[in-house]
Amino acid sequence: MTTELHKNNNFLNAPLPFVFLKTAAPIILIMMVNGSFALVDAYFLGVFVGADALTAVTSMFPAFILIVALSTLVSNGFASLMARQLGAGNGSSAVEVFSQAISLSLVVCAVLICLFLLGGHALTDAVSNGSNLIADMSYRYISILVFFSPLVFVLAINGDSLRCEGRVSFMASVSLLSVLLNGVFNYLLIVGLNWGVEGSAYGTVLAQTVSLIIVFCYRKYQKNELNLQVVSFSKSRQHWLTFLSLGAPSSLNYIGLALTSGAILYNLQTWDAANYATTVGAYGIITRLMTFIFLPLLGLSMAFQAIVGNNFGANELSRVNASIKIALTIAFVYCLLLQTIAFVFKRDLGMLFVSDQAVISGVVRILPFSTLALFLVGPQMMISMFFQAIGDAKRAGILGIMKTYAFSLPLIFILPYFFSEWGIWYAAASTEFLALLLTVFVLSQRNRTQNTSLGLFFKETQ
Template sequence: MAVVMSMGGVLNVVDGIFVGHFIGSDALAAVSLAFPAAMVLSALTTLAGGGMSSLMARYLGAGDRVAAGRVFAEAHGLVLAISVGLVALWAVVGPALVDSMAASNPKLAGLAQDYLRIIILGAPAQLMLGVHADALRNEGRASLIAALSVLVNLFNIGANWLGIVVLGLGISGSALGTVAAQALGLALVVGVRGHTKGLLPLSVLRSQSWLGAWSQIVRLGLPLCLSFIGIAVVASIVILSLRSSAGPEYDALIAAYGVVTRLLGFSFMPQMAIALATQSIAGNNAGAGRNDRALATLRLAMGAAFLWCLSVMLVGVFAGTTLGSWFSDDPAVIAAVAEILRPVMLLYSSSGPVLVLALYFQALGQPGRTAALTLVKPWFLTPLLILTLSVGFGVSAIWLAFPMADASILMLAVMIGRHVLHPADAPDVDAEKGR
């Protein structure tokens, strides 16, 4: 799972380098404006795949393949409904919203619209790929997903190079390469399922209804989905705060913030992988009545996530200038990247263990605790702190909102999960299923 998620992060970093060096800082800023919408797409992918995973892992752990196949089919119907809604929403409000975020800069708005139009039209491939990848993960085929992920992401990097550098399609080349790679990935996972014994057969998509239990999938997937949308909300508030207070530095700061979001996206992927692996393993063992194994998984995963996040924190604090130079030749952008990263990364080491704990609760069917750990920071703490610090102390104080929010959510995690790691206080699975 770490390989799978990391390859997506590597792709975002490499694509940002292509955009920054071969198209320019305006295109890098345009992609930054598109970041909130891209996060919403990731959130919706998690809504369907994550909610399905919580149910599927427990059904498979209990040996109920019929119920697992039914949930798999229902997730497909949910994905199609979401895709139709996305296209309609973009047609109604998309262009006007992008123009507002671009501060009425027509060049910036045009670039962002070109990018997002292609990404949203290609959303069905992304959403369906997410469902199939999550299903394979819960069926114990993580190594297979890793191999396919490496192949698809290498194809994506090559396609982006072709579109941006060779064909000169600009920012549209980046979006087209991404959609083409997602379509290829979907074709590969469908082909694998159709020719691999031991997996849920594709025939369940014909024999089972696509319309039932959407509410149950949504209920379980919503906390993690909303946490991704919360990231988009935070990014939007940062952009709006910079627009109102950055003055002539706005373009450079937006481009730099876009670089930081890509770096944070890359660093987030391995910790998310650890959390998703925890979800699958803990869910299967909980379904089989092995609370001891579920708890051992949680301990190991929290330790691994802490070590990863600590390493990322040290790199971000001390190597910001070097990282900025990867993406741009503009000294103002490079300096801004380092200026943003230093405060943002101060307490980053706590974020991975908190995410792992949240998905452990989701695996046991406890969306309330998951919601508390994944939604309070992006929906309440960080936006409130950004707005308060921006108004009271100016642009440079905005970035202090991130470590302050990390400190607050760490205290909340200690309160919610303080008894979980003690064997005597391990949650009773049968009781949790009844909640």
């Protein structure tokens, strides 16, 4: 099986630019459509339900990101191990890895649901700024997503497995269909049936259900060397700690994003209470714009992880080095381009969603500072993902965790004491520049202790 897997593994044999295009393009397309849907969903809620609905959903952004964080806690660690097993030609081990990942992900999902049952109402009350209407809508929206979260967890494992198996085109088709169905369902439920924020949540659940059915049929009728099913379980817990340790950096990044969003909402109540509703409206628009920018970058990093993992597992170090250069270049150019667009067209971007001049002015005021160091985000994400792909959980963790927990969160609370409400928005750029210094330090340390070039590239002669 090892020889057959290597022979059919395009990650190891095809030209790297082609591999990046074939692997990353479909994922990035999906991510862009996902990001576009977030914008369309905001439009549906804002226009057909009302500003309170948009505020309610925005206030639940931290909780939504927490669901994503917990799903990636297992799936990202699983993807790293799965890619290396496939790269080494260990098909039977890859099947066991998949089964253990499904088992662990559902355990994590059960913990999430239990925690929400205990503290869901307290959460929605805390971010509603005293509005019972917003608190009620927030709870109705997020409770649906939490109780149906097993769909997200199982789909995450299957999506990462398909990506690592090289079945990117199929995965892309399913994901694209899911996003389009999500838009259709949301329109029918929000606009047609007037279900409000619940319509938005149920639209997501219905789209995920259809996607899982399609993946089930594909796994059932398209047999291959691995012969995986959508859901399979294992009594063994051999790889659980590996999943968690490798997935923790990405998961903690998402948790950090949730905490960061929550910290911003909290500090806005403290430092800009009089304009809270208006500023949160502007922040909600900016959050969706940043999501649209970030998701394709995440897609690139996912493709990069699969490529590096397979080639590192096969000891193809020259291809690993080349893939690093390609990923860093694409990430830098992309981020610089989007940063320029955000700065030049900031007012036009605000006017796309609302006609309220106060909210538009808020977007114009905040967006340039939110994207001031965007050109650093992409390359630093690729470096962190590289360490995760080769199984270096320690360095991946340092780069991911320190950025959020040592820099971003403290700065959001500290800077307002010096710059008032402006300090909240200065924190983003300050975080990226501090993270750059940390990245340089980590790479210099690795360069001294290992036989690498610039602390990043392998010496191909070793």
